[in-house]
Amino acid sequence: MTNTAEIIEPREGHREVLESVVVRFAGDSGDGMQLTGSQFTQSTALAGNDLATFPDFPAEIRAPTGTTFGVSAFQINFGARRVMTAGDQPDVLVAMNSAALKVNIGNLRRGGLIILDSGTFKERDLRKAGYDTNPLEDGTLDPYQVVEIDVSKMVVESVKEFGLGTRDALRCKNMWLLGLVYWLYGRDRQPSIDWLNAKFKSKPEVAAANVAALNAGHAYGETVELPGEILGYTVGPAKIDSGLYRNVAGAEALAWGLAAGTQLAELPMFFGSYPITPASSLLHTLARLKQFGITTFQAEDEIAAVCAAIGASYAGQIGVTSSSGPGIALKTEAIGLAIMVELPLVIVNSQRAGPSTGMPTKTEQSDLYQAVYGRNADSPLVVLAANGPGDCFYTAIEAVRLATKFMTPVMLLTDGYIANASEPWMIPDFSSFEKFPVKQHTEAEGFEPYNRDADTLARVWAVPGTPGLQHRVGGIEKDFTSGHISYDADNHQRMTDVRHAKINGVANFIPEQTVDQGEAGGKLAIIGWGSTYGPISRAVSNMREQGKDVAHIHLRHIWPLPRNLGDLLSSYDTVICPEMNNGQLSTVLRAEYLIDVKPLTKVEGMPFKIREIEAAIEAVLGA
Amino acid sequence: MNQQAPIAYKPKDFATDQEVRWCPGCGDYAILKGVQKALADIGTAPENVVFVSGIGCAARFPYYIETYGFHTIHGRAPAVATGVKLANPDLDVWLVSGDGDAMSIGGNHMMHLLRRNIDVNYLIFNNEIYGLTKGQYSPTSRLGTRSPSTPAGSIDAPVSACGLALGAGGRFVARGIDRGQKELPGILQRAHAHKGASFVEILQNCIVYNDGVFDGVVDKSVAGEAQIHVKHGEPLRFGADNAKGLRFNAKAMRLEVVTVGEDGVSEDDIIVHDQTNLALAQMLAAMDRPDFPVAVGVIYDNPADVTYDQAVKAQNESAKADAKITSIDQLLRSGATWQVD
């Protein structure tokens, strides 16, 4: 059965034109909010808007329905201009139930629009949501524009003909509301209809019911009375660089980047991991990419995961492991081993709020010290950070390149926000990427396991199975020349120095630091790393439009730092470093350059708001 | 790997130029000899053999074997070896651990290596003590073991290495003795021949910190009564003139030691060793002095149809064969895309 959209043209000429809008869909974790959000994202991208999204999951898998801790949300910011973040404050809140209203109303823009299902405000619902009085009646909603619809009732009505039980019928509620929101922004429903028909191919009645709900919600838009007699909104297409685009989430892009990296290195990859939020999606994605020469291994714990990756590297593959902060902590001893035996290893850390278990589903950037310094002894490695979903692709390739070129572990930092958020991404032409084929050693003449490349100081990679190169490596200090066990004091100094020099030398093989916006030198620079890219970028461009002398610098290479960074930072009167931790990069920069970098910190499990960074700029340069 | 005419190796082909750093008289020397002999007999080219070890006296082993060797970190050898074998299933992978390395800090990895059934050979040098860290008691130390950390004697029950291996799903479990040079290379060869994870516990004397702990089993004067050498298809007999044997007491559901010709016990009452019988293997593995002889030899050998490394390889290959998306360009364009002009 195929279902098509009825053609109901929105009443022309009455739509209000907006530059950009932030919509937040919120409901119970069983209400399909993430699916709804991703459908809306897709249609928004097809409409030519730029956009950014923020999926906000509850920690509980299936919290009791109707409770505040079971509320799941999906926020999207889309516009007729470049969109850098998922938005400081929603303009529109679509609340599937009273609990969703309770959790999300606080951050809604005053005067913003609330679309809610009034069928979920019965006494029992309110009690579960923790409302003492009914917010529909007690004035709570006075500062907002409110559209109350008994969606539950209307959905049941609209899917009656398909013979679903009430429960199943109510599961179409998200599509009903999506249909309404489609109407609100003049969106084409057909791609979602096609998607529903494909998704429920084996259950045609469910597909038909969902499509009917979507259409019914859309049709309802024709009758709904919006405040100010507005008949929907128009958000025009954004000016975006021409090219082929897709939506991509960070975890996906990271997996693809790793697959791309193995192709460029011309070596198979071994990925060892142990499930942990928010890192698991990388394991799930890679498990489906085995055709690219990738073996995935779900180990018994994080230690085994990294150790298996190291074993695979020893045997000649690119070992990769992935976790989040607590798991990275467990891997630490093994990472030290990889540093000592100088094998390539990529360690992905999808950071989350900590310490300890912290807030698994909430984002943070607080593992920078752990990445740069967090091991016993003098044990340097390379640290990279991705600045957004699409950037994960490039950063993963860079991680593979550096790990294999320098025979070193590389820590790649991403975070829960980047991993789950999606953004439109211009698909690169992979054939234009420079290959970096890895040569393993085969020449027995003069071979010693710690022979080094004169330029990179990388040791040779001699893998089992190669005749004549049998040798032993291990965590015990090695003689600089022969690679045999050595407890010699001078030799340990020399080996410590060479490990240090090798990693410092990476700076000669990475690009110099550029200025993302603004000029080198001036009154103020905002330096960031990782997922603060969006809000910093938007805040700086807003301030620059007002004529303020502020620049934006964003690091991909955290360790070693780009070789010109010290001079670059010194060329500003003031440097501010916003980060979602208690000031970690600031400390590193201060230590490295003796520059008084001013931290701007926040650990609320949420990305920075543009406004927060603008305020910090205004505090230095005046409002 | 190239299939060339087999080269005849000698044990000394597997010796390195490294100075061996075990205490004089340590049981590890004998094991080293036994392993070198086994490797020569097996005849795999040294470049296709990898020894992976954890940390401890035993774990120094790879430095003294002229193959590829990886001396890793405490307890984690099974995990590292897993990666080596999965990356290159053609390699012969051996692991060497002490009792502490394998069953204390590395107990989790040991269990999973065995249950996953990765085709490696796992040798545990059980000296019932932490040698390298100077003599603390270990998880296999007998109750009451006095050590620097247990001056009044240990008070926690020891684990049986072979019992643990069987419980974890190990499908090849054997026990050898450091000085049992006649038998050890053969056991190791059997471990190598077994497809899947092979577990060999080797009773090893630590002459410095636990000297003589196995005297009651291995001393010439008692060996005949204290050891039973199990062989598939042969009756489980031991003792002087092989007079004693093991009988199954069905009522009590346990083994008992009997003497053939006494109390009406006939030869037919003696159990014939079946290396594929898990229940029997568990009973044999658990036997200990003084009530029972200690079982030596291949206690259990019951290979599964497929090993984990082969299954991984097969999945990878079929993923390659069935893949609809075969290039990165295709991958990046999979799903919904749109053109911006």
Ligand SMILES: Cc1ncc(C[n+]2csc(CCOP(=O)(O)OP(=O)(O)O)c2C)c(N)n1
């Ligand atoms: C993470 C870690 N913890 C502790 C140690 C110290 N340590 C080294 S070997 C060892 C015990 C070794 O005992 P066993 O495995 O029985 O080997 P043996 O020395 O007896 O052969 C310990 C506790 C270490 N090297 N690493």
Ligand code: SF4
């Ligand atoms: S301490 Fe014991 S186990 Fe270690 S080398 Fe000496 S005798 Fe052998």
Ligand SMILES: [Mg+2]
């Ligand atoms: Mg020991």
